[in-house]
Amino acid sequence: MADTPQRPVARTRPLSPHLTIYRWPVTMMTSITHRATGMGLSVGAVILAWWLVSISNGPEGWQGFHAVSDTPVGLVVLFGLTWSLVYHFLNGVRHLAWDLGYGFAKQTAERNSVLIFALSILGALAIFAFTWTGHGGYLQ
Amino acid sequence: MSTAQTPLHKVQGMGSSHSGTGHFWHERVTAVALIPLSLWFAYVMLGLAGTSEVTALQFLAHPWNALLMGAFVCFTLWHTYLGLQVVVDDYIHTAGAKIFLMLLIRFSVIATGATCLFAIVRIAAL
Numbered sequence: 001m002a003d004t005p006q007r008p009v010a011r012t013r014p015l016s017p018h019l020t021i022y023r024w025p026v027t028m029m030t031s032i033t034h035r036a037t038g039m040g041l042s043v044g045a046v047i048l049a050w051w052l053v054s055i056s057n058g059p060e061g062w063q064g065f066h067a068v069s070d071t072p073v074g075l076v077v078l079f080g081l082t083w084s085l086v087y088h089f090l091n092g093v094r095h096l097a098w099d100l101g102y103g104f105a106k107q108t109a110e111r112n113s114v115l116i117f118a119l120s121i122l123g124a125l126a127i128f129a130f131t132w133t134g135h136g137g138y139l140q
Numbered sequence: 141m142s143t144a145q146t147p148l149h150k151v152q153g154m155g156s157s158h159s160g161t162g163h164f165w166h167e168r169v170t171a172v173a174l175i176p177l178s179l180w181f182a183y184v185m186l187g188l189a190g191t192s193e194v195t196a197l198q199f200l201a202h203p204w205n206a207l208l209m210g211a212f213v214c215f216t217l218w219h220t221y222l223g224l225q226v227v228v229d230d231y232i233h234t235a236g237a238k239i240f241l242m243l244l245i246r247f248s249v250i251a252t253g254a255t256c257l258f259a260i261v262r263i264a265a266l
Contacts, residue, residue, distance in 0.1 A: 041220070056262040127186065137191045
């Protein structure tokens, strides 16, 4: 027993209070969402690879991709990726502004957090509305 | 003062973290590069939405578009690698699991990038 006195201590060491204790400020939400959208976009990069390969495989490849992407689940995933990219883009620009020393004031940071959530949802909706109203496909 | 540090280790000034600001800086450089590239990517995705594979083929076969798509893929995956590395650093605290996940992320990112670049070259050669 007394041979390894440090063993049980390592498991029971106290943690300072964090996620479960404090009220979640909106800046915390934007920080966590930035990480979550980044992880989601990592999966999106694999889907981008699949899309490029499907194009290189000619008509059958293209149809194979669209057989999945045109389903309701596929559209939900694409909408999620669209919103993630818009969000990560906007909040990423804010991170670069922070690196330059701008936007740290408490009120500014909170206002910008709400603004980024709102703009990212509006941006993703606008992108989908743009194509659904027939304005997409202008590269044809 | 006597020290166990080698002169090289001392002049590098990295301490126990083994690295300096390189990771932070590369994350920022790739982020800045991705601002115009992401806007271009969004323009392309909207422009190709609802078209046929012929349109996508012809568009990506154009040298400038192939180069821009290649740059977008490279910077995206480099940025992805740096970002996922931070996630592992933050949440995984055992050396074995950490090395395993770091290798998995690195290999996955390289495999995804190689696949994208090969597809882009193949489209241009079709």
